[in-house]
Amino acid sequence: MTGTPASPNPSTSVTDTISQITSKPLYTHSTWGYEVSDLATGEALLSQTNDTMFVTGSILKAYSTVAALAVYTPDYRFQTPVYGIGAIQDGVLTGNLVLVASGDFSFGLRDQADGTLAFNSLPEVDHNYADTGLPGPVLLKDSDPLAALNQLAAQVQAAGIREVQGDVIIDDRLFETFDGWPDGSIAPIWVNENVLDITVTPAGQQVTVDWRPQTAAYSVRAGDIRIVPAGGETQLNAELVQSGVVQISGQIAADANPLQIWQIPNPADFARTAFIEALARAGITVSAIATGANPTNLLPPAATYSETQKLAEHTSPPLSEFTKVILKVSYNRAADLMVCLVAVQNGDRDCPAGIAPVITTITQLGVSQNSTFMFDGAGSDERDRTTSTDMTTFLRAVAQQPYGAAFREGLPILGVDGTLATNQKDSPAAGKVQAKTGSRIHGTPDDRFLITGLTHVGYIEAESGRQLVSAVMLRDVPLASLDELFTADGDLGALEVAVQQGL
Template sequence: MPQEQERQAKNTDATLALSPGVRQQDQALAKSARTRPICGISAKNPPIRKAGYSMQISTKVGGAALALMALLSSAGGVTAGPAAEVSADIPASVSDAIRNIQAKAVFAHSSWGIHVVDLATGHVLIDEAGRKSLLPASVMKIYGIATALHGYGADYRFRTPVYRLGEVKDHVLAGDLVLVASGDFNFGLRNQPDGTLGFNSLPAIDHNSTYTGFPGGAYVKDSNPLAALDALAAQVKAAGIREIKGDVMIDDRLFETYRGFSAGPIAPIWVNENDIDIMVTPTRAGEKPQIDWRPKSVAVHVENDVTTVAGTAGPLEVTTTAPGVIKVSGKIASDSPPILTISQIADPTAFARTAFIEALARAGVKVAAAPLDAPGALPDATAYGDDNRVAQYVSPPLSEFVKVILKVSYNRGADLMVCLAAVKAGSRDCGNGLAEVLKLLAEHGISPTSTYVFDGAGSSPNNRTTPSDLATFLREIASTPWGAAIHDGMAVLGVDGSQALNGAGGPAAGHVRIKDGDAVAGSASGKLVALAATQAGYIDARSGRRLVYSVMVNNVPFPSLEDYNAARADVAAVVVAIQQGY
């Protein structure tokens, strides 16, 4: 963790610890959520310390800033149109539900925005502060994902090839073997037998969001973090190579590994979504728990400094004490279920090289290069061709990746979409992908004066958009060749993903497709603050009409996470009322 980030984190921890209104479990979960988002909950440092973060972001997005200036100065740029005509016949059940929820004391100083339109006609049914720019949190993922889909298409598949550099004689390659990274964040991990990608639905927390602290994290069913590397290694052997005299290398030049987004580094190569999964299972009080991790590699060693205790325990801490050495410390209750936490891989390229050498060894291919050595120089791209390609891994379609990002609110996957947009535009700088997002928004009538884009995940506290912009954009893209991938990829109310528990068993369950967003911060007052609780998506109304909507609320104070869950349920209740009332 950079020194300034670490200082901010410690300050926030102290604020939470000194807050009498925040229980121990809530403090820990807020801390966990703050540092690494859980299923769309992106907790931030208190606003007083955001200036440094803002400046850090602004130095990384030159392409987006230039695009914004161009749009604002262009005579043909997007401008705000006249106020939308709103239906005068809002059903009483809907208006009453909205009024009663907003009248609750917890929302006394909150800012609401609601915009609902008919998908077929574009007629505005509800507009309450629909043009107000609000903090969106993870609903911003819609914009970056759409940009990647626009550039590549929903059926695009990542192709990760392996090339030999040299001749093969008597099954011996007298040269190097190079795997060329393609930006495939799944890389076999979530592959299901039916060709889809798997994900976890609440209450099970998806593995990419299992950060320090509490039970609930789970491996994705049938997941294998080394599936793609093992498949490639088997193909190398099938191509007649039994021994490699040269080096094994990872060509990661698709784009520069980007560290300007708050969710973590975004690299062209991914193994286990560039996480080490660590499972901690309690034993008897006073003893060390059992610890296991995956993927196993000589590049990783996990130290166990955790104690099993009777009664309540605080969150686990995961730190990197040396390159490749992960230390897990803290206490776990003896009656706790196993806790799954993760440690991000700091150097994805180096880890992938080691893991590929190990996969080759498992396949029966002898490699002269040591797995932990620094690799040699990469060849010119002209060295690659069909005649020397010995293996290739092909992913499921991009629509499946979109599904995972939207269902579980996968932050780094969303940020990757921005990097891929930059690549499509001919740039190796992920920051330039934000300019592509702005271009697509402008093409669909979204003004840069109301929507500000600073990342793909929605994690930046500088992002802003309006309920009207979200609903307008979702309606616009519904008719594109790739729009169905976003509709179908969203979590379904009461059914799956981050919305599996909301409205379950209720009349609207199964009839609302949602991308939600949450941003939570600690404050000096002793309360937590929901900086944003948001939704946007599609509604199949009870009457059969299809609607597009966005409901956003900012600045909701709450004393505990239980109260925050109640506030999130209120947002969902507004949507249920709309679904039932139309």
């Protein structure tokens, strides 16, 4: 094994406990790497294979969210305005209504009255994971996918508009919509985070299908769905079978009520339809047909909008709330969005161009370009790599930055919330470990699974009162079933408990 010797020597009880965890038969063919350092001094207290690169999984989101916080600041708010382009007389806009997308991924869906964004914590899984096979995805409680559009429509009506004799257009020129990363399309406009949430409910030998948001853009129907006995396996798949029609097929257990998602391939077209319908609900007539392609050819030149043309605007909660959602639920496409927004701030409209300035930011925070490699913003690319030393160095430096508190407050808390809510819930360390989690797992042709990366990185408030930074990484773990993933993740949590209690 490689690594920097830890000093001073930790107590025997801590090292013994860690040895018991890492030497379990499950890890006979696996590799562990970790580093625990003093937050204030940087002194390495525990380390093993700490200079070796590991597959990151979602801990890479720490890099992309910090870069966004650094260039935009935690207090930044997304402003999504609506402009009337044309003459307005007696409540009639003769011209076009334009909604200018800002990259607000919540866009009302997660917005709370107290200025925060809502998120699910395990065992409830975020709806964006409803197509991954993970158990427990549910809709966010009391959420409204069309909230921001309804608010904007009401503002347009309050501005005196009752009719639009023209078209409605989504200006999505903030950056080029990009679909080259593993988790799907990243666009400047987000309505219901650009997915349809589909719920399938067995009823005897039939199923009922419901979905949201319901618009004229898409309907959802049941295809060939086989109902299997209660407790059986549920496997469903949604696909576009004809223009505007999504079909869900597969099999469902008689006692299941699963959530499935389908990613919308044309976010601007979808948002346009949904906005025209919101305007209708607000009593505003639009002469254009609600469905169809977003007519970007009718857009005015970029950056020519004036305040006098503004009819409405949606203002988001602060960016710190968005990065919190990304980190707490491990939201892949939103982490990719942060890279796109970094590119925009760097004067580029191509999402991949955001990777270089992210690397520049984290390099300035002590990360080595020789041992950290980034191919997306979410950690979903199997080529993403970092080391535990890079992570602890980075975490120490982040803590000294103006955005450091916002980043730390966004991390999942062991035994309390986010992806760590059920991990070590009843341990004495619950509530005292804040860490981003990551995992990369692959099914095999013979129905087994292989963990290529399982990771936790973050901050620990030790029982002694000492403040620590920690990075724990594991790779190449064979699993007989997906349930063993949670066993292994629990072992990473148990290692953090040993550190929290013993240092």
